Amino acid sequence: MAAELRDSIVGDVITKAAEAKESAAVTRGEITRRLADYVVGSRLEDIPAAVRREGVRSILTFVGCAIAGSRHEVVEIALAALLPFSAGRQATLLGRQERLDVMNASLVNGISSIVLDYDATQFKKTNIHPSGPVLPPLIGLAETRTVSGPEFLHAYLLGVEVECRLANVIFGAGGNPGWHVTGAVGPMGAAAAAGRLLGLTAEQMHDAFGIAATQPGGLREMYGTMCKSFTPGRAAQNGLLAAILAAQGFDSARAPIEGEKGFAHVLMQRPAPPELVARLGKEFEISFNAYKPYACAIVCHAAIDACQRLLREHRFVPDGIRRIELRVPPVTLELAGNPEPQTGLASKFSAQHAVALALTYGDVSHHHFTDALACDAKLAGLRRKVEVAAEPALSKSQARLTIHLDNGRVLTCFVEHALGSLENPMSDEDLSRKFHQLVEGILPRAQADRVADLCWELPTLADASVLVKATSPGA
Amino acid sequence: MAAELRDSIVGDVITKAAEAKESAAVTRGEITRRLADYVVGSRLEDIPAAVRREGVRSILTFVGCAIAGSRHEVVEIALAALLPFSAGRQATLLGRQERLDVMNASLVNGISSIVLDYDATQFKKTNIHPSGPVLPPLIGLAETRTVSGPEFLHAYLLGVEVECRLANVIFGAGGNPGWHVTGAVGPMGAAAAAGRLLGLTAEQMHDAFGIAATQPGGLREMYGTMCKSFTPGRAAQNGLLAAILAAQGFDSARAPIEGEKGFAHVLMQRPAPPELVARLGKEFEISFNAYKPYACAIVCHAAIDACQRLLREHRFVPDGIRRIELRVPPVTLELAGNPEPQTGLASKFSAQHAVALALTYGDVSHHHFTDALACDAKLAGLRRKVEVAAEPALSKSQARLTIHLDNGRVLTCFVEHALGSLENPMSDEDLSRKFHQLVEGILPRAQADRVADLCWELPTLADASVLVKATSPGA
Numbered sequence: 048m049a050a051e052l053r054d055s056i057v058g059d060v061i062t063k064a065a066e067a068k069e070s071a072a073v074t075r076g077e078i079t080r081r082l083a084d085y086v087v088g089s090r091l092e093d094i095p096a097a098v099r100r101e102g103v104r105s106i107l108t109f110v111g112c113a114i115a116g117s118r119h120e121v122v123e124i125a126l127a128a129l130l131p132f133s134a135g136r137q138a139t140l141l142g143r144q145e146r147l148d149v150m151n152a153s154l155v156n157g158i159s160s161i162v163l164d165y166d167a168t169q170f171k172k173t174n175i176h177p178s179g180p181v182l183p184p185l186i187g188l189a190e191t192r193t194v195s196g197p198e199f200l201h202a203y204l205l206g207v208e209v210e211c212r213l214a215n216v217i218f219g220a221g222g223n224p225g226w227h228v229t230g231a232v233g234p235m236g237a238a239a240a241a242g243r244l245l246g247l248t249a250e251q252m253h254d255a256f257g258i259a260a261t262q263p264g265g266l267r268e269m270y271g272t273m274c275k276s277f278t279p280g281r282a283a284q285n286g287l288l289a290a291i292l293a294a295q296g297f298d299s300a301r302a303p304i305e306g307e308k309g310f311a312h313v314l315m316q317r318p319a320p321p322e323l324v325a326r327l328g329k330e331f332e333i334s335f336n337a338y339k340p341y342a343c344a345i346v347c348h349a350a351i352d353a354c355q356r357l358l359r360e361h362r363f364v365p366d367g368i369r370r371i372e373l374r375v376p377p378v379t380l381e382l383a384g385n386p387e388p389q390t391g392l393a394s395k396f397s398a399q400h401a402v403a404l405a406l407t408y409g410d411v412s413h414h415h416f417t418d419a420l421a422c423d424a425k426l427a428g429l430r431r432k433v434e435v436a437a438e439p440a441l442s443k444s445q446a447r448l449t450i451h452l453d454n455g456r457v458l459t460c461f462v463e464h465a466l467g468s469l470e471n472p473m474s475d476e477d478l479s480r481k482f483h484q485l486v487e488g489i490l491p492r493a494q495a496d497r498v499a500d501l502c503w504e505l506p507t508l509a510d511a512s513v514l515v516k517a518t519s520p521g522a
Numbered sequence: 523m524a525a526e527l528r529d530s531i532v533g534d535v536i537t538k539a540a541e542a543k544e545s546a547a548v549t550r551g552e553i554t555r556r557l558a559d560y561v562v563g564s565r566l567e568d569i570p571a572a573v574r575r576e577g578v579r580s581i582l583t584f585v586g587c588a589i590a591g592s593r594h595e596v597v598e599i600a601l602a603a604l605l606p607f608s609a610g611r612q613a614t615l616l617g618r619q620e621r622l623d624v625m626n627a628s629l630v631n632g633i634s635s636i637v638l639d640y641d642a643t644q645f646k647k648t649n650i651h652p653s654g655p656v657l658p659p660l661i662g663l664a665e666t667r668t669v670s671g672p673e674f675l676h677a678y679l680l681g682v683e684v685e686c687r688l689a690n691v692i693f694g695a696g697g698n699p700g701w702h703v704t705g706a707v708g709p710m711g712a713a714a715a716a717g718r719l720l721g722l723t724a725e726q727m728h729d730a731f732g733i734a735a736t737q738p739g740g741l742r743e744m745y746g747t748m749c750k751s752f753t754p755g756r757a758a759q760n761g762l763l764a765a766i767l768a769a770q771g772f773d774s775a776r777a778p779i780e781g782e783k784g785f786a787h788v789l790m791q792r793p794a795p796p797e798l799v800a801r802l803g804k805e806f807e808i809s810f811n812a813y814k815p816y817a818c819a820i821v822c823h824a825a826i827d828a829c830q831r832l833l834r835e836h837r838f839v840p841d842g843i844r845r846i847e848l849r850v851p852p853v854t855l856e857l858a859g860n861p862e863p864q865t866g867l868a869s870k871f872s873a874q875h876a877v878a879l880a881l882t883y884g885d886v887s888h889h890h891f892t893d894a895l896a897c898d899a900k901l902a903g904l905r906r907k908v909e910v911a912a913e914p915a916l917s918k919s920q921a922r923l924t925i926h927l928d929n930g931r932v933l934t935c936f937v938e939h940a941l942g943s944l945e946n947p948m949s950d951e952d953l954s955r956k957f958h959q960l961v962e963g964i965l966p967r968a969q970a971d972r973v974a975d976l977c978w979e980l981p982t983l984a985d986a987s988v989l990v991k992a993t994s995p996g997a
Contacts, residue, residue, distance in 0.1 A: 121772070128770040132625045134609040150607045224791055225783030230736070261705070261744050261753060264737045266775075267783035274736050274774040277767075281737060292752075295603040297596070299749040300741075308700030308742035316699055 076302040081324040082209060083252035086239045089328060091201040098331040099506060102204045104478055105167045105336050107502040109178040110141060111482035112166040114489055114498075114518055115413055116159040117142030121273045121392075125158055125280075138187040141518040142489055149187035153287055156183040157280025163413040164395045165485070168345045169211055170337035170443065170469055172219025173228045174382070177336065179279025180233025181206035184241040184287035189511045194244060196508030202243040204333055206286075209256075210236025211332035213304070216323045217311045230265020230278035231314060235304075237286020238293075245294050257299025258289035260310040271385065271393035338473045340466045340481070342413035343394075344383040347401040349446035349465035350375060354405035357450060357458050365406045365425075367453050370432050373402060374447035377437040384435065387427070394421040402448075403430040412484060444468035490520055551777040556799040557684060558727035561714045564803060566676040573806040574981060577679045579953055580642045580811050582977040584653040585616060586957035587641045589964055589973075589993055590888055591634040592617030596748045596867075600633055600755075613662040616993040617964055624662035628762055631658040632755025638888040639870045640960070643820045644686055645812035645918065645944055647694025648703045649857070652811065654754025655708025656681035659716040659762035664986045669719060671983030677718040679808055681761075684731075685711025686807035688779070691798045692786045705740020705753035706789060710779075712761020713768075720769050732774025733764035735785040746860065746868035813948045815941045815956070817888035818869075819858040822876040824921035824940035825850060829880035832925060832933050840881045840900075842928050845907050848877060849922035852912040859910065862902070869896040877923075878905035887959060919943035965995055 091099070116122065117140065126140075129151045136145075138152035141159055146152070160166050161179045169175045185202055188194065194202075213232040238259035242252050262285040265278035293299075304310045304319045311319035341351050350373055357363075379398050388394035395416050403426045404411050420426060438447065444465040450458040464470040473481070479499060486495045494517070501514040508514065516522050566574070591597065592615060601615075604626045611620075613627035616634055621627070635641050636654045644650045660677055663669065669677075688707040713734035717727050737760040740753035768774075779785045779794050786794035816826050825848055832838075854873050863869035870891050878901045879886050895901060913922065919940040925933040939945040948956070954974060961970045969992070976989040983989065991997050 124770045124772045125767065128767045128772065132609050132623055132766075134607050134623065148607055148609065225788040227736075257744070257747070258749055258752065261702075261741045261749050262739045262756060264739070266736045266778065266785060266788050268775045268778055268781040268785075268788075269732070269736050270783075272732070272775050273772050274733055277733065277772070278736060291607075292600065292603045295599045297599050297603065297748050297752070300743045300747050303741065303743055306743040308745075310741060310743075313700040313741050313743075 076305065078305040078319055078321065078323055079253055079256050079301070079303055080249075081327065083249045083256060085324070085327045086205045086209065086243055087247065087249045087252050089201070089205055091197055093328060094201070094204060094331065098204065098333055099200060101333045101336055102200050102207075103503060103505055104338070104475065105178055105333060106182065106200070106203065106505060107478055107482055107499065108167050108338055109160050109182050110498060110502055110518060111485035112163055113156055113160040114142035115165070115485035116162040118489065119159070119162045121162050121276050122155060122159050124273070125155055125277075129155065138190055139515050139519050141186070142486075142520065144519055144521060149184075149191060150284055150287060152187050153183035153283040154280040156186055157283040158276045161279045162276040163342050163416070164344060165339050165342040165413055167336045167338050169214070169332065169335050170345070171211070171215060171335040173214045174345060175211060175214045175228045175232065176279060177207040177211055177236065177333070179229055180210065180237040180282035180286060181240045183280065183283040184237050184290070185244060186515050187287070188241060188244050189515050194511045196505040196511050196514075198244065199511035200505055202240040204331070205243050206236040206240030207333050208331060209239040211335070212323050216320055217315050217317065220317070222315065225267040226263070226314060227265030227267050227269065227275070227278050230282045231263040233279055233282030234259035234262045234264075234285035234289060237283050238289040239286075241287045241290035242293065245290055247290065247294055251293045254297060254299045255289045255293035257303035258292055258297060259286050260303035261299070262289070263310065263314060270382070271388065271390070271396050273392070275392070335469065337469060338467050338478060338481070340473060340477070341401070341411040342416055343401050343411065344396050345467070346376070346379040346443055347383050347398045348467060349444050349462040350398055350448060351401050351405040351411050352462045352465050353446050353448035353460040354402055355409065356462070357448065357460050358406065358409055361458050363450070363452055363458070365429055368406070368429065368432060369451045369453050370434060371402060371451070372449040373398060373433055373435040374438040374441065375435060376441040376443055376445065377439055378443055380435065380437050386430070388421050391417040391421050397430070398435055399430040399433040400426065402433050444470070494520075494522065551780065553780040553794055553796065553798055554728055554731050554776070554778055555724075556802070558724045558731060560799070560802045561680045561684065561718055562722065562724045562727050564676070564680055566672050568803060569676070569679060569806065573679065573808055574675060576808045576811055577675050578978060578980055579813070579950065580653055580808060581657065581675070581678065581980060582953055582957055582974065583642050583813055584635050584657050585973060585977055585993060586960035587638055588631055588635040589617035590640070590960035591637040593964065594634070594637045596637050596751050597630060597634050599748070600630055600752075604629065613665055614990050614994050616661070617961075617995065619994055619996060624659075624666060625759055625762060627662050628658035628758040629755040631661055632758040633751045636754045637751040638817050638891070639819060640814050640817040640888055642811045642813050644689070644807065644810050645820070646686070646690060646810040648689045649820060650686060650689045650703045650707070651754060652682040652686055652711065652808070654704055655685065655712040655757035655761060656715045658755065658758040659712050659765070660719060661990050662762070663716060663719050664990050669986045671980040671986050671989075673719065674986035675980055677715040679806070680718055681711040681715030682808050683806060684714040686810070687798055691795055692790050692792065695792070697790065700742040701738070701789060702740030702742050702744065702750070702753050705757045706738040708754055708757030709734035709737045709739075709760035709764060712758050713764040716762045716765035717768065720765055722765065722769055726768045729772060729774045730764045730768035732778035733767055733772060734761050735778035736774070737764070738785065738789055745857070746863065746865070746871050748867070750867070810944065812944060813942050813953060813956070815948060815952070816876070816886040817891055818876050818886065819871050820942070821851070821854040821918055822858050822873045823942060824919050824937040825873055825923060826876050826880040826886050827937045827940050828921050828923035828935040829877055830884065831937070832923065832935050833881065833884060836933050838925070838927055838933070840904055843881070843904065843907060844926045844928050845909060846877060846926070847924040848873060848908055848910040849913040849916065850910060851916040851918055851920065852914055853918055855910065855912050861905070863896050866892040866896055872905070873910055874905040874908040875901065877908050919945070969995075969997065
């Protein structure tokens with residue numbers, strides 16, 4: 048035992064020393080270069096199987112969300128506006144029969160994927176939706192050249208790695224004045240993914256990161272409006288454009304992320320720490336992906352779990368509720384504390400509304416976040432009974448709920464790990480079920496099965512465009 | 523006299539009271555609405571003739587710069603990258619025979635206009651180039667519908683008004699961590715201009731401002747690289763896209779500029795003051811436009827003037843210089859203090875190089891900012907003799923130059939108002955001369971005359987596309 052302990056300590060010391068050496072070597076100007084070198088040089092076979100599998104789970108989720116979201120009014124409006132500006136019809140719009148060029152399709156697919164606020168979220172230091180900016184360019188490019196399933200998956204994992212690392216170290220330490228993080232770092236993730244597929248050199252990838260870094264977007268003021276969905280879609284386009292320009296030799300700054308007037312300093316007034324490129328190829332950000340069982344802000348999910356648990360364990364009806372005490376982490380109030388949402392979109396950012404929905408319907412799917420239900424008098428009456436307050440000790444996946452009934456009974460519930468959190472993940476079966484719920488009514492069952500199968504088989508597909516094409520109704 | 527004095531004081535009190543009332547009425551959420559109301563409701567005949575004339579001078583300058591810039595490597599690369607993504611060939615590229623769709627042409631025309639860093643600059647609280655984001659969408663739209671010269675000019679003035687007001691109150695008070703201001707506020711200026719031509723309602727214009735506000739771009743880290751030119755072009759596209767989406771009913775936040783998580787707070791951590799919309803329609807930002815006699819950062823111009831004056835007044839040659847003392851305002855060092863530029867683009871941001879060029883060639887035109895001259899050994903030797911230091915009391919258009927010659931003579935010069943500044947403006951004739959210098963070698967003289975004439979006649983043109991089409995070689 049003593050020998051094992053000693054080996055463990057010695058091993059630890061060696062690792063720490065190696066990390067310290069690595070950090071010291073990362074001087075300003077080198078951070079972007081290291082990121083570029085990693086993205087260009089990475090080999091899929093060096094990425095652990097569990098990490099690759101998480102990529103597949105995330106892609107399946109994106110595809111389901113985009114197909115379901117593709118019929119939303121926001122997408123209809125964007126499509127009507129963009130059609131006259133599309134250079135041909137090379138690219139599939141998930142869930143739709145219309146086609147656009149790769150650039151415009153990236154915007155629409157990005158909007159579709161996020162409009163239900165149901166796509167995977169990183170459950171770490173920020174609430175970034177990693178796929179929205181990264182997958183649309185890959186989906187578009189897959190129909191303009193032959194891209195194998197493994198190449199597609201690999202490019203996706205690299206894009207997620209880049210944007211999530213940026214999100215963590217630049218936005219994850221607090222003090223965010225209101226950046227929609229997905230839009231701020233998404234262009235660089237999209238540039239990494241698209242650039243990988245386009246076969247950029249390390250030098251070109253470096254430039255692509257610069258062109259992407261100078262196009263941050265997304266203000267939190269937009270939450271609850273159509274513009275929230277616009278942000279990941281535009282980030283996808285910004286990154287794709289960056290990669291396409293870099294491929295032609297368009298150049299950029301040497302230290303776009305870490306420079307004195309670069310991304311980290313301008314957006315957050317902080318340096319980009321060497322941590323940004325530490326343990327590249329050893330730790331993978333996709334491992335921190337969380338999947339949403341409910342179609343609203345993830346910081347409301349623990350509260351919904353609590354409602355469902357109380358409904359299962361006790362006999363009561365919403366009409367018999369006098370008042371509701373909800374305790375949530377501060378971030379829930381910050382992102383989803385709207386007491387009187389007036390639209391379907393806005394109602395996704397209201398913990399009070401989420402509780403009212405959960406207590407009324409039990410299930411809380413994407414069908415529940417409509418304008419009509421946001422303005423429903425009974426739901427509004429119930430959500431006004433929710434007294435919500437922040438409890439700083441709670442984590443993002445925790446909530447404490449107390450329901451006072453008219454008959455004097457008091458029901459309480461503490462959710463330690465919301466369903467979909469890293470400690471309580473959705474299983475592959477859960478994700479398949481969610482996928483089918485999402486696409487039901489848009490794709491016939493046989494086609495839905497085929498799309499799901501193609502997603503799960505992505506790591507062995509010879510041509511990823513087979514999956515892409517299969518997502519269009521009638522394909 | 524006493525009566526006049528009394529009237530003047532009373533008048534002043536009434537004005538002040540009216541302004542105070544106006545300020546008090548501007549509560550949060552109202553600022554964007556007021557801007558939108560103004561842009562939609564403004565009438566050209568209410569804008570003073572001198573203001574309209576300044577708009578024409580500015581458009582002439584843009585057209586000349588864009589034609590000259592259109593042959594730059596940066597434009598060639600962007601064009602090669604974008605051609606496959608262009609939906610048709612509806613829109614002219616100034617100075618070129620290729621055509622693109624309106625959206626892609628906006629990016630290329632934006633790049634062309636600024637790549638020489640020679641376009642008009644606002645000489646007030648920031649160094650914004652107002653035209654780069656605003657004119658390209660107008661140029662593109664003018665070929666897709668009938669736009670009269672007055673409508674074109676009016677939309678341009680409104681776009682400039684919006685973006686410059688935003689620049690002044692949000693970025694002009696100091697503390698800018700590194701935003702390229704043209705790119706940050708440009709999308710809103712472009713949205714105003716394009717939205718006006720598209721006939722948006724006030725409600726739609728409000729949404730267009732929101733969609734534009736969530737797409738700020740441009741980091742100063744990019745100065746001296748191709749990405750600097752990309753910024754105004756992308757801002758043009760962002761604003762055009764915002765107007766097009768808003769026209770279809772795409773919505774956005776109510777307080778995108780002034781909200782708690784809106785533009786002003788997120789980018790600069792400061793509120794958007796009511797001053798932003800004070801005296802709309804009474805004061806005009808285009809009045810603060812300055813025109814560049816030299817093709818480099820405007821904060822270097824006083825130093826170039828000083829060199830030219832000493833060359834005129836004294837007999838000396840660069841070989842006879844021992845050392846040069848240059849005193850400039852701090853902003854010159856901040857934006858253009860690069861002691862060893864290695865490329866043509868970077869050399870535009872080097873006061874040291876500007877002095878070396880001026881002393882060697884006398885004139886400093888866009889032909890002097892090449893990679894070859896940036897790396898020229900003789901110029902490099904001369905610029906290393908320039909000891910530059912900041913003198914906080916100097917304004918942006920001032921410089922103090924002392925040249926110590928080998929023969930012991932000491933020449934000194936103080937420039938109080940650089941040529942092109944508001945106090946020492948370029949005349950219409952100066953601007954015409956600059957235009958012809960710019961387009962020489964690209965357009966035949968007869969065509970150049972015709973384009974210049976059409977610019978000056980813009981306020982009476984029935985169809986602005988006549989001007990736009992005339993800028994293509996061989997038109």
